[in-house]
Amino acid sequence: MRLEVLRHWTTKLLKREITYYDYVMFLLRRIFVKMQTTYNTHLKKVNYIDRSQGKEVGVVILTGLYPITWDVVFRRVYEFSGNFDVTVLNAGGLNREKAIRLSEEFGFSYLEGTPNNYVALQNYYIMNSSHKIIIKMDDDVFLTNYTLKNLLDAYKRLREAGFDIGFVAPVLNVNNVTYYHFLKTLDLLSEYEALFEKAIFIRNWTKQAIWLDPQVARWIWERSLPLNETAEKFNYKNKEQIDVIPVRFSIQLILFEKSFLEFIGGMVSPGPKFLGDENPQETPQNNIKLPRLLVPFGDEESMNFFADIYIWQEDL
Structure with a gap:
């Protein structure tokens, strides 16, 4: 918190131009934003096996939910990501042996963090990555020969045309928009x-x-x-076709600039997921009774919520 801002609010309080309640809320908001930004990358322990080769783009596979698909998903990523550095993210070390084995087999980097906070782990990777462009995918996405290449081509064409964008995503078959x-x-x-x-x-x-x-x-x-x-x-x-999606969108497979996440302080971390909970949204730590307009909790909500703010700020 800048000292001049605090001094200004304190002066207004002393002059009774604002109430004590106003002043307390001002302090709490500032403290919350600072703590939340720090918490967005909070991990107790990190294990990183670096096999990156200095490629232009980093591809991140967020693992955890579907280990049954990993053999096929990893194989397809390996086949169709020749010009990209790939990193496997494993929050909580779930199915660790299989994740490490497949990462080594295909030459992928491996990043594991505890506790099991998949949002914080994504933020940690992004903030420490050397890649200016990042493609994030879930562990149930089956790439084709065109997926990564066309995503990057679309991004570059939009940038060359002068568009400021939050993110670029492909057509997915089982997706409630595409x-x-x-x-x-x-x-x-x-x-x-x-x-x-x-x-x-x-x-x-x-x-x-x-x-x-x-x-x-x-x-x-x-x-x-x-x-x-x-x-x-x-x-x-559909070659070179691009459509604008003016609604909340899935981040199951998505390309974005590292600077976008740096600008917003990372995706808002709701905290670790408890093992054994079938529906993490109903667990006590995620069942937060706040109006949803106040804070976007989680990775998908954050990406969609802040995309407009990022573009708006860039236009000022």
């Missing part, structure tokens, strides 16, 4: 709507069947295979 583009590209809209419901783009995104019904996800995945052939169709029909 599933519409997936269906449209593969001429599946009519079939989908006959079987399930009208496909809607950027409206009611938590009330759609793609969000609520596992059978819908299964149906879309069945029509996504073989994955490499589907990727070829997308690359041909």
Whole structure:
């Protein structure tokens, strides 16, 4: 807290231009912001095995939820990330032996942090990374030959055109926003709507069947295979196509600038996840009774919330 700001508020209090309650809230807000920013990278212990090679872009695989997919996911990352440095993030050391073994097998860096705070671990990597551009992906994302390359190309084209952007993300098949583009590209809209419901783009995104019904996800995945052939169709029909998404968006696979996260002080960390909790949103430490407009808790909420603020500040 700058001394002149504190002095100014104290003077206003002494002159009775503000109330004691105003003054206390001013102090608490400043203290909260400072502590939260520090807490965003708070980890008790970090284990880092560095195999980076000084590439332009860093790819981060956030592991934890789906170890059953790691063999396939890691293999596809290895096959399609020749020009990128890859780091495996393992918050809490879950399935440590498998994560370390696969990281070594494919030549990926490995970063483990305790306690099991996946937001803090992501922030720690980002703040200490030498890469100016970072692509974050979850451990259930299956890359194709075009995924990383097209993400980077789209980012560079937007930058060259003078656009300031929060992040760039690809079309994902099981996603409550981009599933519409997936269906449209593969001429599946009519079939989908006959079987399930009208496909809607950027409206009611938590009330759609793609969000609520596992059978819908299964149906879309069945029509996504073989994955490499589907990727070829997308690359041909949607080549160099970019759309603006004016709603909250998934960060399951996302490209952003390191400076964006540095500007906002990192994604807002809600604290560690407790092992054994099937729904982390209902655990005591995440069930915070604050109006959601006050603080965006978690990685996805932070990325979406701060994207507009970042661009607004850059435009001033």
